[in-house]
Every structure is written in C-alpha cells, then in structure tokens.
Amino acid sequence: GQQLNQSPQSMFIQEGEDVSMNCTSSSIFNTWLWYKQEPGEGPVLLIALYKAGELTSNGRLTAQFGITRKDSFLNISASIPSDVGIYFCAAQNSNSGYALNFGKGTSLLVTP
Amino acid sequence: EADIYQTPRYLVIGTGKKITLECSQTMGHDKMYWYQQDPGMELHLIHYSYGVNSTEKGDLSSESTVSRIRTEHFPLTLESARPSHTSQYLCASSGAGLETQYFGPGTRLLVL
Numbered sequence: 001g002q003q004l005n006q007s008p009q010s011m012f013i014q015e016g017e018d019v020s021m022n023c024t025s026s027s028i029f030n031t032w033l034w035y036k037q038e039p040g041e042g043p044v045l046l047i048a049l050y051k052a053g054e055l056t057s058n059g060r061l062t063a064q065f066g067i068t069r070k071d072s073f074l075n076i077s078a079s080i081p082s083d084v085g086i087y088f089c090a091a092q093n094s095n096s097g098y099a100l101n102f103g104k105g106t107s108l109l110v111t112p
Numbered sequence: 113e114a115d116i117y118q119t120p121r122y123l124v125i126g127t128g129k130k131i132t133l134e135c136s137q138t139m140g141h142d143k144m145y146w147y148q149q150d151p152g153m154e155l156h157l158i159h160y161s162y163g164v165n166s167t168e169k170g171d172l173s174s175e176s177t178v179s180r181i182r183t184e185h186f187p188l189t190l191e192s193a194r195p196s197h198t199s200q201y202l203c204a205s206s207g208a209g210l211e212t213q214y215f216g217p218g219t220r221l222l223v224l
Contacts, residue, residue: 042118042215042216043215045214098162103154104154
C-alpha cells in the first residue's frame, strides 16, 4: 500500500476546544475519507471527499481535500466528550484499485 | 447507516481449531474487504473481492482464506488458529462508482 502520514498521533484536550488533524502522502489520491472508530467497534464514515479543493462539513466536523491531492485535514469544532475515539484518514487512487490506504490514526481524548 | 454484519462479535478458541468469521451486507455492494487490526493500530487489508467468485489477497500476508459464492456473503476461514492470529477482524463493503467503504462492527478473536 501507499503510506499515509497522519498526525498528531494523539490529542488530549478539554471540552469546547477545537481539534485539527491531518494526513499527508507523497502519492496523489482521487478520494479521501475520514473515519471514527470507538473501542470494540468498526470504523464509521464521517466525511468523504472526491474532488481536489473540496471542503465538506458534517455538523461540527469539517474536512478538506488538498489542492495537491496529496493531503487532507479534519477539524472538529467545540469538542464534546463523545468525540473521544480514534480518527483514521483513508485514501484511494487508481494504483491501489478499489483498496483504501489508511493512516495510523489520531487518538482523541476529551475531558469534561 | 450501513447494513453490514459480522458474527461472532467475540471469539475465544484454542490453538489448532478451525474457525469461520461471517460477514454479510444487505446493500447489494459488489466489492467486499477483510482487514486485520491490532488494538489501537492501523487497518491492514488481508483479502478483497470485486464480485462473486472473485477473491484476491491484500497487502498483509495472512494464513486465512476467503470465499465469495454470493454477493452478500464474504466469510473468512482460518484452518488452524494460532495465538499469532489474535486480533480484530473487520469486514467492509463498497458499491459501484464511489469508493466509500462501510465497515461492520468487527470480530475480536483471541486464540489461546
């Protein structure tokens, strides 16, 4: 697979703070996806991005597909305790067929 | 919400046993995937299928095998389980066109 560099690896924040995480790669991708995974569960899709430069929101979440097609970021505004989990970026291009490449995840802890 | 199911959710077995992890989806998706994930780590693709009677190995070498006899069903089998197979196994599916993958809740396997 093609490597996605996701950062930060972990974040420990207070309720109400904004959060930002990103993924970068040396490869160009056609699709960027952001997932959230809670303990003992499968990843749940948060936002899907299909066009370079696209900025998409889902409630308090906002994600962007980088213009260079090599990166993406996810922002969470006004975090709440239920935002706790591991957030994964994933990306796909024609070199990988239909398979997704995954980042290593950002572990988010939110204290009340 | 994605309709993709995995059973069992948890499995504890002894070394040498044969096991089959079940995955079913009711979305009519042609593409299905199996990932292996150790706790807090990234997802590794171990098998995928682009349709009935189509199966391929993923990036991570695995001693498991899969079959795709029906569109909705993609079981994974370990002929002789070993402690090194202890992990979480996640099934996913995606439809035609856009490559968004939807995940099941996962099976947590512990081999003693």
